[in-house]
Amino acid sequence: MDEIKIRPGFSRMLDIGVGGGRTTRHFAQAVADYQAGDYSKQMVESCIRRFGAEFKNARFDFLDARDLKQYETGMFDVVLFSFNGIDSVSHDDRLKAFREIRRVVKTGGIFLFSTHNILAIPDLYPFYFSLHPWRLFRSLYNFMMFRWINRAVLGCRSDNHLTLVDSRRFTIANYYVQPQEQLRQLESCGFNGVQIMDMHGNTCPADDPAMLKKNAWLHYWCQA
Numbered sequence: 001m002d003e004i005k006i007r008p009g010f011s012r013m014l015d016i017g018v019g020g021g022r023t024t025r026h027f028a029q030a031v032a033d034y035q036a037g038d039y040s041k042q043m044v045e046s047c048i049r050r051f052g053a054e055f056k057n058a059r060f061d062f063l064d065a066r067d068l069k070q071y072e073t074g075m076f077d078v079v080l081f082s083f084n085g086i087d088s089v090s091h092d093d094r095l096k097a098f099r100e101i102r103r104v105v106k107t108g109g110i111f112l113f114s115t116h117n118i119l120a121i122p123d124l125y126p127f128y129f130s131l132h133p134w135r136l137f138r139s140l141y142n143f144m145m146f147r148w149i150n151r152a153v154l155g156c157r158s159d160n161h162l163t164l165v166d167s168r169r170f171t172i173a174n175y176y177v178q179p180q181e182q183l184r185q186l187e188s189c190g191f192n193g194v195q196i197m198d199m200h201g202n203t204c205p206a207d208d209p210a211m212l213k214k215n216a217w218l219h220y221w222c223q224a
Contacts, residue, residue, distance in 0.1 A: 010077040014104065016065050017085030021047045027080070028055040035076075037063030065089075065097040074106040081113040084217055087175040091161060094175065098189035105224040111191060112221055116164075118176040119213035121154070124166065145170050179204075179212050186222055193223035 015023055015036035020043055028034040034057055038044050047060040061070065065081065066089070079101050086094060105111055127143040130136045147154060149165045160181035165173045177185075179196055183206060186194050196204045196212070197219040204211050204218065212218065 010109075012076050013078040013080065014071065014076045016063065016079065016081040016101075017083070018047060018060070019043050019083075021050055023080065023082050024051050024055070024058065028058045031078070032057055034058045035061070035071075037061045039064060066093050066100060067096075068100045068104050071104045073103050074109075075104050077106060077109045079105050079109070079111045081111075084114050084116055084174065086113055087116050088172075089175070090163075091175065095185060095189065098185060098191075102190040102224060107224055109224045110222065111224060112219065114217050114219045115182060116166075116174050116176040116217045117212065117215055118159075118162065118178050119209055120216045121164070121176065123213070124216070179206055179218060182218075182220065186220065191222040191224060195221040197221065 011032040013027055013031040013034050015027060015034065016038075018024060018036035018038050019040075021036075024034070024036060024047060028051065034055065036047065036058065037060060038047075039062070041062050044060050044062050051058055051060070063070070065086070081097075081101070086097060089097065101111055125142045125146040126139075128135075128139045130139065146166065149170050153162050153164065159178075161175060161177040163173050163175050165171070167174065183194055183196075196206055198204050198211070198215045199217065199219075201219070204215075206212075
């Protein structure tokens with residue numbers, strides 16, 4: 001957010017996957033023109049009710065990141081796709097979304113997003129012993145369910161990307177990607193100068209797997 005504020009001329013932002021508006025109050029006051037949207041019409045309506053009167057510079061619309069036809073080419077200085085929202089679509093749709101986002105970001109603008117990190121898979125849902133019966137049961141249940149449901153793909157961690165059922169009581173699938181593969185995807189869609197950051201905002205070298213694997217997901221700062 002500080003970077004957005006200090007860059008001269010950065011005045012128009014698109015917030016994709018805004019959900020209930022967890023990012024709205026932070027960014028709507030940082031730019032002159034804040035536009036946000038979500039694939040859920042109910043979430044869009046909720047944002048309009050919550051923030052419509054507070055932020056006169058804000059607009060909320062239904063949108064599909066794979067087809068941003070309502071926005072002009074080079075329209076935005078900043079595009080944000082927060083909290084791993086990009087991971088809810090297939091591999092091919094992911095690339096479509098990246099290409100569409102690149103189209104609507106002006107040259108010199110920035111795209112920020114986070115995504116699940118395939119290097120962190122071995123540390124997901126570890127088993128912890130506890131003297132507390134419920135905690136012990138929950139730890140064992142999560143440990144076993146995660147590995148059973150995903151048994152067909154957990155042996156393929158050498159792949160560049162894969163999809164795991166890993167959240168909401170093991171009913172929702174998410175896309176996981178190797179950091180180097182993510183860089184290749186972004187480059188193929190027209191982004192450059194990509195920086196990888198950990199879950200605390202620290203810059204991570206792309207060639208340091210020991211550091212990268214400590215993070216369940218990673219943030220990417222992309223220059224258009």
